[in-house]
Amino acid sequence: MNNIRLRFAPSPTGFLHIGNLRTALFGYLIAQNLGGKFILRIEDTDQKREVNDAVDKLLNVLSWVGIDFDEGPHRGGPFAPYTQTERLDIYQKYIQELLDKDLAYHCFCSAERLEEMREKQTANKLAPRYDRACRDLTREEVEKRIAQGEKYVIRQKMPLTGEIKVYDELRGEISFQASDLEDHVLIKSDGVPTYQFANIVDDHLMEITHVTRGDEWLPSYPKNILLYQAFGWTPPKFIHFPLILNQTGGKLSKRQGDVFVEDYQAKGYLPEALINFCVLLGWHSKDGKEIYSLKELLTAFDIKGLGSSPAIFDSEKLDFFNGYYIRQKTLTELADLCRPYLSDISVDQTYLEKVVGLAQDRMKKLSDINELTDFIFAEKLDYDSSLLIWKALTAEEVKSNLSELKGIMEKVEDINWNKTYLEAQIIEYIKTNDKKVGDYLWPLRVALTGLKNSPGPFEVADTLGKEQSLNRIELALSKK
RNA sequence: GGCCUCUUCGUCUAACGGUUAGGACACAUGGUUCUCAACCAUGCAACAGGAGUUCGACUCUCCUAGAGGCUACCA
Numbered sequence A: 001m002n003n004i005r006l007r008f009a010p011s012p013t014g015f016l017h018i019g020n021l022r023t024a025l026f027g028y029l030i031a032q033n034l035g036g037k038f039i040l041r042i043e044d045t046d047q048k049r050e051v052n053d054a055v056d057k058l059l060n061v062l063s064w065v066g067i068d069f070d071e072g073p074h075r076g077g078p079f080a081p082y083t084q085t086e087r088l089d090i091y092q093k094y095i096q097e098l099l100d101k102d103l104a105y106h107c108f109c110s111a112e113r114l115e116e117m118r119e120k121q122t123a124n125k126l127a128p129r130y131d132r133a134c135r136d137l138t139r140e141e142v143e144k145r146i147a148q149g150e151k152y153v154i155r156q157k158m159p160l161t162g163e164i165k166v167y168d169e170l171r172g173e174i175s176f177q178a179s180d181l182e183d184h185v186l187i188k189s190d191g192v193p194t195y196q197f198a199n200i201v202d203d204h205l206m207e208i209t210h211v212t213r214g215d216e217w218l219p220s221y222p223k224n225i226l227l228y229q230a231f232g233w234t235p236p237k238f239i240h241f242p243l244i245l246n247q248t249g250g251k252l253s254k255r256q257g258d259v260f261v262e263d264y265q266a267k268g269y270l271p272e273a274l275i276n277f278c279v280l281l282g283w284h285s286k287d288g289k290e291i292y293s294l295k296e297l298l299t300a301f302d303i304k305g306l307g308s309s310p311a312i313f314d315s316e317k318l319d320f321f322n323g324y325y326i327r328q329k330t331l332t333e334l335a336d337l338c339r340p341y342l343s344d345i346s347v348d349q350t351y352l353e354k355v356v357g358l359a360q361d362r363m364k365k366l367s368d369i370n371e372l373t374d375f376i377f378a379e380k381l382d383y384d385s386s387l388l389i390w391k392a393l394t395a396e397e398v399k400s401n402l403s404e405l406k407g408i409m410e411k412v413e414d415i416n417w418n419k420t421y422l423e424a425q426i427i428e429y430i431k432t433n434d435k436k437v438g439d440y441l442w443p444l445r446v447a448l449t450g451l452k453n454s455p456g457p458f459e460v461a462d463t464l465g466k467e468q469s470l471n472r473i474e475l476a477l478s479k480k
Numbered sequence B: 001g002g003c004c005u006c007u008u009c010g011u012c013u014a015a016c017g018g019u020u021a022g023g024a025c026a027c028a029u030g031g032u033u034c035u036c037a038a039c040c041a042u043g044c045a046a047c048a049g050g051a052g053u054u055c056g057a058c059u060c061u062c063c064u065a066g067a068g069g070c071u072a073c074c075a
Helices: A020-031 A054-065 A086-102 A111-123 A140-145 A196-203 A217-233 A262-268 A271-279 A294-300 A315-328 A331-341 A349-362 A368-377 A395-411 A420-430 A435-447 A457-464 A468-476
Strands: A005-008 A037-040 A104-107 A153-156 A163-168 A170-175 A185-187 A210-214 A237-241
Touching: A005 A020, A005 A210, A020 A037, A020 A054, A020 A210, A020 A237, A020 A262, A020 A271, A020 A294, A054 A262, A054 A271, A086 A104, A086 A153, A086 A185, A086 A196, A086 A217, A104 A140, A153 A217, A163 A217, A170 A217, A185 A196, A196 A217, A210 A217, A217 A237, A217 A271, A262 A271, A271 A294, A271 A315, A315 A349, A331 A349, A331 A368, A349 A368, A349 A457, A368 A457, A395 A420, A395 A435, A395 A468, A420 A435, A420 A457, A435 A457, A435 A468, A457 A468
Parallel strands: A005 A037, A210 A237
Antiparallel strands: A104 A153, A153 A185, A163 A170
16 A cells, blocks of 8 residues: 555536547546555635536446546545545635745735736736735735725736746646746635645645646646745645647637537447547557457556657547447447437337447447448338449339249248348359349348448348348338 | 747558668458458558768657647636
8 A cells, every 4th residue: 555646636617628538538547556555635725617417427427437536525535535625724724824924915906907007918918917015015904905805816926037947747847937826826815725725735735746637737737836835845746638620730629619528428428438538538558459448448558658748639530439349349339329329219129239240340329320220120121223223223123023022031930030130041042043143032121221321131120120121122122 | 920849651650870661550452251341361550851970870869841839817
């Protein structure tokens, strides 16, 4: 047993962004790989963005993909509570410490003043930054204004000069100029801390050893380090994962399509595919293997395989993985997975397994099941009789071939009505009469499916059953 | 505007400073096949540009360019 501890710390905003899934996944894998603990902490300090049931939903999706936690709001733990709005008194205590050390200060500037200030700065091509107007107020003045009921925030007092060096596990040392840092807000005017403050306090208190987060946090890293220094705490290790980009290289956002795990779940992507696909965005194994189950990743994952450059989300590769994992399913599993996507939910289980078997090799996602197997459930096939004609055959030849096959199939006993038996009978007939396979099978297949492209005639006939198959052949024969 | 990060096939990515720059997806062709899919085989395709360091640079340094991120009392 060691004391490695990592956390996933999302804001409960409703859905799980695909980028967050990967952040959670990497964190989970590192924790598992190092034999440590994985903790869920809910960062709900922005009440404006609060969404009902968000935590339950989040937990559902994460458990769907197979990620679970050792500690968190749903199961407690030695560092409870794990929801930031339940920890407000803790932050009060720590901000007071900073105030006492003169490393933070009250700021009474109004939102309007700040906005005006920023507008002026940008107009003058200056970096928009708080002008530190309240940084050096006297203690008496601060007390007086608080007593008068003035609203205030608490800001971090940054050093004015010098260099701040930080270390990222993937990129090495990065240095920032203190003069580029803003005195950012630690406690908002409603007394609730910002991410920047709550996050650091909680990571320390919860004894997090490796902070894993997205690349978008790199710019605030020096401020975080300064906060650790202000408290006299030893910072954990930091790993900033490169971002996932959209097809055009921009930020993955709602506007260009699906960005939430729930979207993919609804469309019929399997958790195995999502996990396998996501883990390969910025990570590779030593031996170049690319097919990985979550279970295998638990031991195979290695932080050394992480890269530092952003990755474009390629849905075609996701489709490949999804098709691959669909093909790995047993018919029973696949039937269960497909059932919610069927318009007719009352389909018999064994029948459904046969139907699903026809589509398995052709599916990219579960929702494809409808389009792929519509022809099976169709009351009456609707297709042009010209489709029945194979290559140079005439319409008469096609009908004659179909009649011959009908004759053979009529004689097949119900008990023998299966793919293997039908295939053996029909192929034997064709061979012994020295005919071409295509001249018979194409018309038969079209008669049974009404489609240009479809699964083979024997498996379709098997699924359809004797009566339905013969009806469909009869329909083909009656076509003009 | 400022700061930070990133840069190998279309995409995801390999390559102790020495390889015909490898694999996967996609694509193409062939095989298998009545069609499609699946499967198998083959092929196509990349070191952003420029200086250095070095006997030798995809790999180290610097510059340029491009891309992305951050620049809120959002996370």
